[in-house]
Amino acid sequence: MPRAVWKGPFVDAYLLKKADKVRGSGRNDIIKTWSRRSTIIPPFVGLTFGVYNGKKFVPVSVNENMIGHKFGEFAPTRTFTGHGGDKTAKK
Amino acid sequence: MTDGALVEIGKIVAPHGLKGEVKVILFLEDAARIEDYPLTLQNGTALTLESLRGHDEPYIAQFKGVHDRNASEALKGQLLYTPRSALPPPPDDAYYLHDLTGMTLVQNGTAVGIVNGFQDYGAGIILECTLNGREELIPFKDGFIGAIDAPARTVELLWNLSWE
Numbered sequence: 001m002p003r004a005v006w007k008g009p010f011v012d013a014y015l016l017k018k019a020d021k022v023r024g025s026g027r028n029d030i031i032k033t034w035s036r037r038s039t040i041i042p043p044f045v046g047l048t049f050g051v052y053n054g055k056k057f058v059p060v061s062v063n064e065n066m067i068g069h070k071f072g073e074f075a076p077t078r079t080f081t082g083h084g085g086d087k088t089a090k091k
Numbered sequence: 092m093t094d095g096a097l098v099e100i101g102k103i104v105a106p107h108g109l110k111g112e113v114k115v116i117l118f119l120e121d122a123a124r125i126e127d128y129p130l131t132l133q134n135g136t137a138l139t140l141e142s143l144r145g146h147d148e149p150y151i152a153q154f155k156g157v158h159d160r161n162a163s164e165a166l167k168g169q170l171l172y173t174p175r176s177a178l179p180p181p182p183d184d185a186y187y188l189h190d191l192t193g194m195t196l197v198q199n200g201t202a203v204g205i206v207n208g209f210q211d212y213g214a215g216i217i218l219e220c221t222l223n224g225r226e227e228l229i230p231f232k233d234g235f236i237g238a239i240d241a242p243a244r245t246v247e248l249l250w251n252l253s254w255e
Contacts, residue, residue, distance in 0.1 A: 022255050028234040029255040048230055050254065057254075059230040060214040074214040082210060084189035085100045085118025086128075088181045089209075089216045091233050 009039035009068070019044055032057055036072030051075035097172035098189055100128060106163035107151050113163045114149035115171070122150060128173035138171070186239060188216070191231075191246070194239075196220055198248045206246060218246075227252070 003010070012035040022029050023043075030050045045064055050057030051071045058075035060066075066074070101117040117125060122143070130138040139155035157163055181187055188209050196204040204222035209231070211217070216231035229235055229250060237247030 018255050027253065028250060029253045030230075030250075031255045048232070048235075050228075056226075056228060058210075058212065059217055059228055060212075061230050061232055062214070066214065074212050076212055080210075081208070083099055083118035084187065084192075084209070085098065085120070086124065086178050087118070087120050087188050088185040089188055089231055090182075090185045091231060091236055 009041055011035075011038045011041055016043075019047055022047060030057070030059055033071065036070060036075065038071055040066045040069050040071060042067055053077045096175045097131065098175050098178065099170050100130075100173050101125065101171035103152075103166045103169045103171065104149055105167055106160060109160045110153075111158040111160070111163045112151050112153050113157070113166055115143075115152045116148045117150065128177050131172050131174075132166075132169050133172065186241070190241065191218065191239075194244045194246045196222065196248045197245045198251075202245075203248060222248075222252070 012033075015031070015033055015035050015038050018031050018033070022031055028048070030048050032050045032052070034052045036051060040062055044062045045067070046062065048059055048061045049071060051060050051074060052058075053075040054077050060071060060074045100119055101115050103113045103115050105114045106112070107114050119125060125143060126140060130140060132138065141153040141155050143150055143152050145151050154166075157166065178187065191206050192208055194206045195202050196206065204220050204227075206218050206220050207226075208219040209216055210219060210228075218229045218231050218236070220227050220229055229248070235248075235250040237249045239246050
């Protein structure tokens with residue numbers, strides 16, 4: 001059964017405070033969080049979070065397409081080594 | 092990475108059928124590009140692609156000179172390589188991910204670390220780096236990474252390791 005709509009998305013309160021603080025400071029700090037269960041909400045867009053995967057804080061740069069997903073979805077807890085092949089990346 | 096270096100672009104995972112076809116997974120942005128690249132195995136043996144079919148991984152490939160089950164089973168587990176020089180120049184402001192590996196991280200003109208690899212978990216490219224003896228994950232993003240000097244093989248680090 002999905003979460004009741006009237007409750008709104010779940011976000012740990014401390015994460016909202018941290019996000020407000022970083023947004024106010026204007027610095028490009030990475031926000032450490034252990035809260036993999038928190039939902040990504042619109043005020044988080046543009047910020048970078050370090051989501052704990054049990055070993056490291058995996059940087060997650062939040063964009064609009066991630067809204068509604070949980071932070072944990074972007075920080076796998078099991079090791080995977082990818083291949084570059086001919087893939088390119090832009091900053 | 093030098094132009095003479097080889098780049099991993101795929102892997103033969105299993106034989107397919109009795110006529111020498113094999114299942115391959117490709118590490119390419121577009122699987123059809125494999126036809127543009129000369130292929131070699133790790134031991135230097137050249138392979139020529141005769142056909143590639145399928146809509147998703149694993150694709151079914153047929154290589155020249157491989158026309159029976161015994162020959163295709165011998166290829167199982169082999170990685171496919173292409174020379175770095177065979178890859179086209181990357182688009183403007185883009186970089187081949189494998190080229191970033193091994194680059195030196197520079198901050199305020201001082202070498203502070205090295206790029207060991209990269210990951211992509213769906214939230215942007217992440218560089219796996221060793222900084223001052225510690226392993227760090229750094230987002231490959233403006234504000235964290237500055238200018239990249241490909242000939243000098245350096246990456247400018249803008250992030251001052253500040254966490255909230």
